[in-house]
Amino acid sequence: xxxxxxxxxxxxxxxxxxxxxxxxxxxxxxxxxxxxxxxxxxxxxxxxxxxxxxxxxxxxxxxxxxxxxxxxxxxxxxxxxxxxxxxxxxxxxxxxxxxxxxxxxxxxxxxxxxxxxxxxxxxxxxxxxxxxxxxxxxxxxxxxxxxxxxxxxxxxxxxxxxxxxxxxxxxxxxxxxxxxxxxxxxxxxxxxxxxxxxxxxxxxxxxxxxxxxxxxxxxxxxxxxxxxxxxxxxxxxxxxxxxxxxxxxxxxxxxxxxxxxxxxxxxxxxxxxxxxxxxxxxxxxxxxxxxxxxxxxxxxxxxxxxxxxxxxxxxxxxxxxxxxxxxxxxxxxxxxxxxxxxxxxxxxxxxxxxxxxxxxxxxxxxxxxxx
Amino acid sequence: xxxxxxxxxxxxxxxxxxxxxxxxxxxxxxxxxxxxxxxxxxxxxxxxxxxxxxxxxxxxxxxxxxxxxxxxxxxxxxxxxxxxxxxxxxxxxxxxxxxxxxxxxxxxxxxxxxxxxxxxxxxxxxxxxxxxxxxxxxxxxxxxxxxxxxxxxxxxxxxxxxxxxxxxxxxxxxxxxxxxxxxxxxxxxxxxxxxxxxxxxxxxxxxxxxxxxxxxxxxxxxxxxxxxxxxxxxxxxxxxxxxxxxxxxxxxxxxxxxxxxxxxxxxxxxxxxxxxxxxxxxxxxxxxxxxxxxxxxxxxxxxxxxxxxxxxxxxxxxxxxxxxxxxxxxxxxxxxxxxxxxxxxxxxxxxxxxxxxxxxxxxxxxxxxxxxxxxxxxxxxxxxxxxxxxxxxxxxxxxxxxxxxxxxxxxxxxxxxxxxxxxxxxxxxxxxxxxxxxxxxxxxxxxxxxxxxxxxxxxxxxxxxxxxxxxxxxxxxxxxxxxxxxxxxxxxxxxxxxxxxxxxxxxxxxxxxxxxxxxxxxxxxxxxxxxxxxxxxxxxxxxxxxxxxxxxxxxxxxxxxxxxxxxxxxxxxxxxxxxxxxxxxxxxxxxxxxxxxxxxxxxxxxxxxxxxxx
Numbered sequence: 001x002x003x004x005x006x007x008x009x010x011x012x013x014x015x016x017x018x019x020x021x022x023x024x025x026x027x028x029x030x031x032x033x034x035x036x037x038x039x040x041x042x043x044x045x046x047x048x049x050x051x052x053x054x055x056x057x058x059x060x061x062x063x064x065x066x067x068x069x070x071x072x073x074x075x076x077x078x079x080x081x082x083x084x085x086x087x088x089x090x091x092x093x094x095x096x097x098x099x100x101x102x103x104x105x106x107x108x109x110x111x112x113x114x115x116x117x118x119x120x121x122x123x124x125x126x127x128x129x130x131x132x133x134x135x136x137x138x139x140x141x142x143x144x145x146x147x148x149x150x151x152x153x154x155x156x157x158x159x160x161x162x163x164x165x166x167x168x169x170x171x172x173x174x175x176x177x178x179x180x181x182x183x184x185x186x187x188x189x190x191x192x193x194x195x196x197x198x199x200x201x202x203x204x205x206x207x208x209x210x211x212x213x214x215x216x217x218x219x220x221x222x223x224x225x226x227x228x229x230x231x232x233x234x235x236x237x238x239x240x241x242x243x244x245x246x247x248x249x250x251x252x253x254x255x256x257x258x259x260x261x262x263x264x265x266x267x268x269x270x271x272x273x274x275x276x277x278x279x280x281x282x283x284x285x286x287x288x289x290x291x292x293x294x295x296x297x298x299x300x301x302x303x304x305x306x307x308x309x310x311x312x313x314x315x316x317x318x319x320x321x322x323x324x325x326x327x328x329x330x331x332x333x334x335x336x337x338x339x340x341x342x343x344x345x346x347x348x349x350x351x352x353x354x355x356x357x358x359x360x361x362x363x364x365x366x367x368x369x370x371x
Numbered sequence: 372x373x374x375x376x377x378x379x380x381x382x383x384x385x386x387x388x389x390x391x392x393x394x395x396x397x398x399x400x401x402x403x404x405x406x407x408x409x410x411x412x413x414x415x416x417x418x419x420x421x422x423x424x425x426x427x428x429x430x431x432x433x434x435x436x437x438x439x440x441x442x443x444x445x446x447x448x449x450x451x452x453x454x455x456x457x458x459x460x461x462x463x464x465x466x467x468x469x470x471x472x473x474x475x476x477x478x479x480x481x482x483x484x485x486x487x488x489x490x491x492x493x494x495x496x497x498x499x500x501x502x503x504x505x506x507x508x509x510x511x512x513x514x515x516x517x518x519x520x521x522x523x524x525x526x527x528x529x530x531x532x533x534x535x536x537x538x539x540x541x542x543x544x545x546x547x548x549x550x551x552x553x554x555x556x557x558x559x560x561x562x563x564x565x566x567x568x569x570x571x572x573x574x575x576x577x578x579x580x581x582x583x584x585x586x587x588x589x590x591x592x593x594x595x596x597x598x599x600x601x602x603x604x605x606x607x608x609x610x611x612x613x614x615x616x617x618x619x620x621x622x623x624x625x626x627x628x629x630x631x632x633x634x635x636x637x638x639x640x641x642x643x644x645x646x647x648x649x650x651x652x653x654x655x656x657x658x659x660x661x662x663x664x665x666x667x668x669x670x671x672x673x674x675x676x677x678x679x680x681x682x683x684x685x686x687x688x689x690x691x692x693x694x695x696x697x698x699x700x701x702x703x704x705x706x707x708x709x710x711x712x713x714x715x716x717x718x719x720x721x722x723x724x725x726x727x728x729x730x731x732x733x734x735x736x737x738x739x740x741x742x743x744x745x746x747x748x749x750x751x752x753x754x755x756x757x758x759x760x761x762x763x764x765x766x767x768x769x770x771x772x773x774x775x776x777x778x779x780x781x782x783x784x785x786x787x788x789x790x791x792x793x794x795x796x797x798x799x800x801x802x803x804x805x806x807x808x809x810x811x812x813x814x815x816x817x818x819x820x821x822x823x824x825x826x827x828x829x830x831x832x833x834x835x836x837x838x839x840x841x842x843x844x845x846x847x848x849x850x851x852x853x854x855x856x857x858x859x860x861x862x863x864x865x866x867x868x869x870x871x872x873x874x875x876x877x878x879x880x881x882x883x884x885x886x887x888x889x890x891x892x893x894x895x896x897x898x899x900x901x902x903x904x905x906x907x908x909x910x911x912x913x914x915x916x917x918x919x920x921x922x923x924x925x926x927x928x929x930x931x932x933x934x935x936x937x938x939x940x941x942x943x944x945x946x947x948x949x950x951x952x953x954x955x956x957x958x959x960x961x962x963x964x965x966x967x968x969x970x971x972x973x974x975x976x977x978x979x980x981x982x983x984x985x
Contacts (some may be wrong), residue, residue, distance in 0.1 A: 005648075028821055050599065052595050052598070077598075080601075081605075084599065085595070085596065087595070088592075091590060091593045092591060093597075093615065094610060095615055105601065105602075108601045108606070152596075156601070298617065305447075
């Protein structure tokens with residue numbers, strides 16, 4: 001069963017390095033997301049695995065067969081790699097009907113006419129586009145075109161499926177719907193999916209593992225919830241999650257299970273299981289908005305002022321002002337705090353993070369009590 | 372209540388008119404609509420009416436009618452004189468010789484040469500945009516040379532190179548015959564074959580520019596999607612690339628067809644010496660004797676032009692059509708030609724040197740030899756360029772062309788004409804583009820859009836004929852003014868195309884941002900819109916300039932004397948067999964055009980291919 005291995009893959013264009021020394025192993029049946037801001041090299045990585053782009057250095061193995069090796073001079077062309085590719089703009093052939101678009105790949109594989117007809121019918125049914133089979137792509141809406149593109153990609157039953165930002169051209173509602181269907185499709189087809197996106201929500205909700213990249217460098221490669229709860233560095237912590245994590249600069253002292261933190265507008269102690277020895281060290285405290293708890297009555301320890309209040313019905317996003325620091329809090333219900341009201345706050349849970357300010361790496365996690 | 376609503380809802384007509392004309396775009400469109408109707412549709416009607424009119428001279432004698440009266444004589448004579456009683460019947464009849472045979476020749480030449488142009492230009496376009504061929508820069512620069520050069524350049528080169536004493540008029544030997552002693556047969560030197568080849572090669576760069584533009588805009592993902600689905604290279608080209616570019620390819624074919632059909636200079640050089648006539652050359656000779664019949668041929672050529680436009684419209688309107696091959700693909704993977712890369716590149720470079728550089732060398736050579744056919748150093752002189760008071764030159768001028776007042780005057784007029792046409796056509800193109808894009812979808816916008824493209828489809832020679840017919844009715848259309856007018860109208864399509872494409876790339880908000888801060892319209896044009904799309908707009912100026920400078924067929928009917936501008940003068944010299952001066956003038960025109968083209972290109976970034984390719 002196919003496993004994809006990337007070893008020291010580097011792609012240099014004349015002026016910049018798109019992908020820098022990337023090591024990645026994708027196991028059979030996984031749903032991997034390549035996530036990152038635009039220009040971080042995720043599409044280039046995908047295209048290199050598919051064979052549409054040639055790496056400058058390194059080695060790629062699909063199903064333990066070397067498909068690319070810079071040192072051995074191997075470069076298997078994309079049509080021999082047995083993969084499917086779904087393009088961002090669908091790349092449907094405008095001069096072929098929906099049926100012809102889906103059947104084209106099967107004709108190349110020299111399938112018999114009846115086999116092609118039944119396979120196309122099966123796909124049309126699976127993606128609920130039977131009634132469009134005789135139409136041309138220009139006569140379909142964006143969502144319908146998307147389905148045709150998926151059907152065309154799935155038709156030859158590829159073991160590995162590459163998807164390049166397939167949902168970015170759809171409207172918000174359709175995107176949500178297609179997200180569900182793609183995840184379902186992954187289970188039904190039992191194929192390996194490699195999915196490129198810049199939308200962290202898509203990555204979080206769909207994938208089994210997320211590969212987060214920045215400027216061609218791999219940042220973290222873990223299951224979505226690990227990436228969310230234990231981001232390896234400040235970039236990952238900031239990129240994943242909406243609203244974004246609160247970052248508060250502080251000085252840290254302590255060792256073992258207890259660290260004393262001194263921020264500009266509050267003091268707190270952190271209880272953690274593992275922590276390095278710190279003495280007046282520059283750190284950044286990372287707190288997810290859902291761990292910031294608001295109490296109506298300001299207690300003695302700390303209080304803040306409501307800066308803005310945005311109820312969306314299901315949840316409420318609140319900005320708190322503590323001196324010069326701003327804190328974001330999310331409450332799972334609709335509340336309407338008056339602006340400028342004085343409130344108390346506290347931090348809950350054991351997923352409060354501590355980052356080293358200089359290296360930006362996470363150094364500890366635990367719970368935080370105000371003192 | 373309802374009445375009150377009516378009153379407030381309906382605007383008085385006066386207000387409506389004021390509202391309408393308060394928008395500059397509407398004013399522009401109305402002005403252009405009226406002007407273009409006057410400058411294209413009215414002359415067209417004049418032309419048609421001229422075909423039914425008796426002209427002075429032989430027509431008046433033959434019909435025994437007064438000049439200007441109504442007659443069907445021209446039609447009868449040209450189209451229906453199917454048997455003059457000659458021994459071969461139809462094959463010797465007036466209609467066959469004057470009309471049907473040239474018509475068939477025109478068809479044969481146009482079809483062959485447009486196919487050559489499409490295949491050659493298309494292949495080069497594919498190689499340059501889609502493969503990793505070597506010398507890309509050189510190929511793409513030099514390949515457009517033949518298009519920048521006057522159309523007869525290659526024809527002249529062909530005859531300079533291949534002519535020999537055994538064929539045609541056979542006055543002297545060309546380079547091949549005198550240096551290598553090879554005598555080419557007549558079919559190779561004059562007639563159908565060389566005309567088709569030369570026209571095909573001349574318009575290949577035009578096809579290259581158009582097809583290259585399409586390929587560059589075609590989404591490479593469409594081809595990659597096929598690659599992923601295990602399609603072979605050959606099958607991708609035949610099933611994906613070709614069908615997708617086919618509509619655009621077809622309209623390119625039609626445009627090239629329209630251009631080759633109206634070509635005049637090439638058939639004159641390579642056809643007339645052996646009495647091989649096409650419609651354009653026939654029409655020209657009829658213009659001196661039977662004007663009415665000449666106008667009929669012009670009308671036939673126009674009908675072809677309009678038919679081509681209609682076919683094009685019908686084709687792009689079909690259900691399967693997909694003119695929107697836009698959408699830039701950022702990552703294009705080039706086809707690896709592997710070992711073939713070098714041989715193909717070397718072959719192409721050799722062909723390009725033959726096509727674009729050798730002709731120039733040949734003109735230089737021919738312009739410095741004293742006795743034709745002798746290429747030894749002793750036989751060479753620069754007298755034809757810089758000689759002064761030399762009676763032995765014996766070619767209507769005792770001075771070399773750089774010192775001859777007659778030729779310098781013609782050069783001055785040529786430049787004046789080209790600059791005037793480029794300024795008028797270019798500015799109108801910018802304005803028309805602005806109006807058409809701003810009011811896109813409205814009747815006026817569509818009408819002006821089509822009218823401004825219309826002159827493109829009228830064969831140059833026929834267009835000249837139209838204005839000649841018009842000059843008999845409108846007295847002030849004469850001399851230089853007529854030339855400038857006809858040139859400006861004829862080249863408006865180039866300028867309006869680049870104007871439209873430049874405006875389409877510009878979002879509305881850019882101008883609106885200036886409207887909000889109450890910048891007047893002219894200032895928005897000059898300070899905001901023009902500077903942003905400077906290179907596109909300037910391409911709209913450059914193309915009319917280059918075309919005017921090298922144009923012959925458009926002006927040949929309208930020049931007061933053949934000494935007026937360089938191209939007609941060149942034509943006259945080569946008819947008289949004054950080869951040295953002819954070659955020297957030709958080289959002078961080419962050098963002026965190339966220098967101006969590259970200077971403008973380097974200074975502003977405007978280029979010929981931008982103008983056409985959009």
